[in-house]
Amino acid sequence: MNWDDTSETGTPDDAAERLVGASADGEDQAVEAALRPKSLGEFVGQERVREQLDLVLKAALARGATADHVLLSGAPGLGKTTLSMIIAAEMNAPIRITSGPAIQHAGDLAAILSSLQEGEVLFLDEIHRMSRPAEEMLYMAMEDFRVDVIVGKGPGATAIPLELPPFTLVGATTRAGLLPPPLRDRFGFTGHMEFYTSTELERVIHRSAQLLDLEIDADAASEIAGRSRGTPRIANRLLRRVRDYAQVKADGHITREVAAVALGVYEVDARGLDRLDRAVLQALLKLFGGGPVGLSTLAVAVGEERETVEEVAEPFLVREGLLARTPRGRVATPAAWTHLGLVPPAPAGGAGGQAGLFGG
Numbered sequence: 001m002n003w004d005d006t007s008e009t010g011t012p013d014d015a016a017e018r019l020v021g022a023s024a025d026g027e028d029q030a031v032e033a034a035l036r037p038k039s040l041g042e043f044v045g046q047e048r049v050r051e052q053l054d055l056v057l058k059a060a061l062a063r064g065a066t067a068d069h070v071l072l073s074g075a076p077g078l079g080k081t082t083l084s085m086i087i088a089a090e091m092n093a094p095i096r097i098t099s100g101p102a103i104q105h106a107g108d109l110a111a112i113l114s115s116l117q118e119g120e121v122l123f124l125d126e127i128h129r130m131s132r133p134a135e136e137m138l139y140m141a142m143e144d145f146r147v148d149v150i151v152g153k154g155p156g157a158t159a160i161p162l163e164l165p166p167f168t169l170v171g172a173t174t175r176a177g178l179l180p181p182p183l184r185d186r187f188g189f190t191g192h193m194e195f196y197t198s199t200e201l202e203r204v205i206h207r208s209a210q211l212l213d214l215e216i217d218a219d220a221a222s223e224i225a226g227r228s229r230g231t232p233r234i235a236n237r238l239l240r241r242v243r244d245y246a247q248v249k250a251d252g253h254i255t256r257e258v259a260a261v262a263l264g265v266y267e268v269d270a271r272g273l274d275r276l277d278r279a280v281l282q283a284l285l286k287l288f289g290g291g292p293v294g295l296s297t298l299a300v301a302v303g304e305e306r307e308t309v310e311e312v313a314e315p316f317l318v319r320e321g322l323l324a325r326t327p328r329g330r331v332a333t334p335a336a337w338t339h340l341g342l343v344p345p346a347p348a349g350g351a352g353g354q355a356g357l358f359g360g
């Protein structure tokens with residue numbers, strides 16, 4: 001394996017160093033290699049993508065051909081990098097790893113492409129962050145297995161065509177919508193990764209516990225799974241924090257109670273909300289009666305930047321059906337009141353509001 005680049009994504013999730021942040025932190029990067037499933041059979045969940053990919057790869061193997069280019073899209077921590085390595089393993093092919101931001105110039109890409117071996121898998125992480133000229137070079141490489149290397153400068157510059165061995169490009173992106181259509185169209189297969197169900201995350205946790213040599217009860221795994229925001233990376237991280245607690249405060253054995261108390265210490269609640277998420281909800285409910293309230297006002301109320309509230313806290317709250325973004329501002333749903341143990345205000349009485357529908 002050849003690491004051309006290990007740079008991080010730089011999303012707001014990283015900045016906050018949250019236990020429930022979906023992007024990889026330093027510790028994740030160190031331990032993830034050990035926890036990654038190595039084959040499609042070991043890969044938990046994502047049934048549809050797995051089944052389709054299985055066909056694509058088996059057919060290519062049977063034809064003795066290189067597999068079609070694969071695009072993997074989905075939120076951070078759902079297994080895109082893992083799956084790219086599995087693709088290489090299933091094809092018995094070596095893998096080269098790089099990322100969009102690492103490719104500044106078309107020449108960087110040309111150097112990588114021209115050194116690929118036949119059948120090699122080129123994993124291009126964060127493919128939406130590649131420079132324009134590199135992207136255009138990639139079009140030709142993907143379609144015709146050819147690049148034009150420009151030699152010289154100005155009027156004297158000449159393009160020297162260079163044949164490439166057939167390879168499989170595996171592109172990963174958290175933002176499929178940002179990919180230019182000509183690039184998207186050049187992938188023979190696109191797999192969209194979904195958030196995992198609790199049951200699937202329980203399997204991830206049991207598998208990781210076994211690899212880390214931990215004893216964990218079934219209901220403890222389910223307790224952790226429920227707080228993991230549908231994301232294996234978070235499940236694995238929470239499992240490690242629970243392990244720490246179990247080793248220091250208990251006998252190492254992870255019971256449901258140990259898991260619940262440990263995650264309480266780390267301020268990850270039963271639904272996977274952390275302190276920031278709850279602060280946003282609490283302000284919305286207690287200070288603004290559930291909204292609607294403008295984003296800026298809400299941000300000031302919790303003492304955070306607008307962007308932090310919008311990009312770090314809100315997506316999960318919206319996904320969980322706790323908060324809605326409306327043209328008039330942020331609004332709490334009834335589930336938000338219930339989650340924080342508060343009673344939603346009765347619909348406005350008197351002349352105005354909904355009461356008017358029924359009153360005279």
Ligand SMILES: Nc1ncnc2c1ncn2[C@@H]1O[C@H](COP(=O)(O)OP(=O)(O)OP(=O)(O)O)[C@@H](O)[C@H]1O
Pocket residue numbers: 022023024031032033035036037042043044045046075076077078079080081082083174204232233236
């Ligand atoms: N389907 C799965 N089964 C078991 N473990 C998984 C699965 N998907 C992901 N994981 C675990 O979650 C961790 C994160 O996965 P991975 O690095 O592949 O995510 P990613 O989608 O590439 O994230 P990013 O967008 O941040 O690059 C891995 O270490 C792996 O152990």
Ligand SMILES: [Mg+2]
Pocket residue numbers: 080081082125172
């Ligand atoms: Mg990745």
